[in-house]
Amino acid sequence: PKEFVRARFLQFACILVGYSCYYLTRNSLTFAAPVMVATPGLGLDMTSIGVVTSIFPVAYGMSKFISGVVSTKVSARVMLGGGLLVTALVNLAFGCSSSLLAFSVLWAMNGIMQGFGAPSCAKILTWWFATKERGTYWGMWNIAHNVGGFTAPILAGTLARNYGWRWGLWGPGLIGLVVSLFLIAFVRETPKAAGFPPVEQAEDKKKKEEEAKTKAEAEAAKEKEGGKEKEELSMLENLTQNVLSNPRIWGLALCYFCVYVVRQGITSWSVFYLLDAKGVADAAVAAVRVAGLELGGLCGSLVAGKLSDWAIKTWPDAGATGMRLRVVMLYMVGILAALFAFWAVPGEIGWAQPAIVFMIGFFLYGPQMLIGLCGAEIVGPKSVGASEGFLGWIAYLGAANAGVPLALVVKSYGWDAFFAVLAAACALAMVLLSPLVNARSYVQRLEDKARLAAGA
Missing domain, CATH: 1.20.1250.20 (MFS general substrate transporter like domains)
Structure with a gap:
């Protein structure tokens, strides 16, 4: 309407x-x-x-x-x-x-x-x-x-x-x-x-009419078995039972930690890197060369969202959350390639550095956005805030580790070690996501239960 x-x-x-x-x-x-x-x-x-x-x-x-x-x-x-x-x-x-x-x-x-x-x-x-x-x-x-x-x-x-x-x-x-x-x-x-009905029912109503019916029956049976008690969980119970006890959330959180190490590492130290290792004349010139990070991030977020939605529509029977995480893994490969280019391309090629930084932003902000979205879709609607809060806290622990610890790495071992740490963070993020590539969203798991209840 x-x-x-x-x-x-x-x-x-x-x-x-x-x-x-x-x-x-x-x-x-x-x-x-x-x-x-x-x-x-x-x-x-x-x-x-x-x-x-x-x-x-x-x-x-x-x-x-x-x-x-x-x-x-x-x-x-x-x-x-x-x-x-x-x-x-x-x-x-x-x-x-x-x-x-x-x-x-x-x-x-x-x-x-x-x-x-x-x-x-x-x-x-x-x-x-x-x-x-x-x-x-x-x-x-x-x-x-x-x-x-x-x-x-x-x-x-x-x-x-x-x-x-x-x-x-x-x-x-x-x-x-x-x-x-x-x-x-x-x-x-x-x-x-x-004053409107729930969006999952309002959207695509004809196609899901029967599933909605069986889902409602399953929900009614569930309520008789104590579903009301579940809806009335305290804040602490909601956190522990629906978020902290979910191994998928922990996998996403640790991956988020790695992504924020890379993000904060680039935003905090890229200007210093250009000045120290690439021979850029002054801080103003270096700042111009890294200015495209946010613009690249804007484009990367939009493309990542569209791409993950397209994947879900193309393979509707696959796990929706897993499809989004496959896009995240693809983006992580892009970050690795862009980081390698940032390290390898000589500073004398002035036009190349802004283009590379743009691509780092493009591939970096996509995973940042999609991991948060997956954390919301894995848990029920009533637990979304708790899930996002927990993921955000772990992410900023990663950001904190990109400050003084990375500065000490550069001081002790040089910029090559700096990029090795960022590359290792990307690789670890992909390892952490690999068990989740078939993960189903909360809505999909409800629909699966409804079908089982209808067939029983």
Whole structure:
């Protein structure tokens, strides 16, 4: 129905714009920081800024895990809009502060509130979009990372340079404030909350009429046997029984760890690599050469989502989650090839480095998006937030290991060892995924049970 299409478009627009604003308010300090260091009255240097920014990933990783668990009991509308509201207020308060202690406390608060965004968006995507199309829309939502990443230097950086560092925080904060109120007013967590039937029934109704009937019968039998108790699991029980006890989730989490080692390793150290090993003249030139990473990531996410949906439609009887993970493994091979090119191509070929970095971003962001999607599809809808929170926490442990540990690798053994570690992470990710290439989604497992119940 047209009303449903409009309602779903509104929900998608909410999570796309909303999560872009999360990224905007997350990255505002990065582009206001140089102006802060150059402001004599603050008395800050690069070490001081490092203290403030190093607090963020620790707070964010833990928050993403905890908020994912809490999201099973809290409305996605409240978490998504409320989280953005607080992080916007933190940006405004940061711009009004002047001490290192206040900066550190406020940025830790920002990290905590930032963790509310992704689990909420994952829940909305899972409820509003059917399995056969979810990869495409998840990939489209994933470009919010890139939209926010593009907007932050343009908005925060320009405001900070032209009007002072405080406006580098106030500008993103004011935008986040307005968008958060919009989210609170218009987000609806499920189609049912907006007056529509569940999407898996609304989509392709004729084709699945009989399966829906047998599924309903199986669900009714299940409820008699204690299904109601299962629906009323506490947050901790939901986490332990539906997420932490699932070996597939652990396989995805460890793979995510490896992907984030590579992602953070490239984003943190590629400029230094070009300066140190490829003879690039200065940091500005090196920054231009790696600027295509986000653009490549945007394209790679969209293609990965479309490709995984195509694979599921082409082989409908195969495990849907497994088909997406095969695309992830294909992308991991692409990352290995792009990393080899980044290491091997001479720095004198100036045009080649931006093209290679674009391809690294293309192949890197596809797995980042699809692993999160697979984590949502493997568990039931009520456990999506917990699953995404757990995966996000493990991912940021990987990101943390791409900081000081990789710096020590480069310092002790050189850049060849750096690329060897990244290649090993890619290879390990593929090994971890190989047992999951036939994994069936939660919806498919329900349908399998319904068929068995109907035939019994």
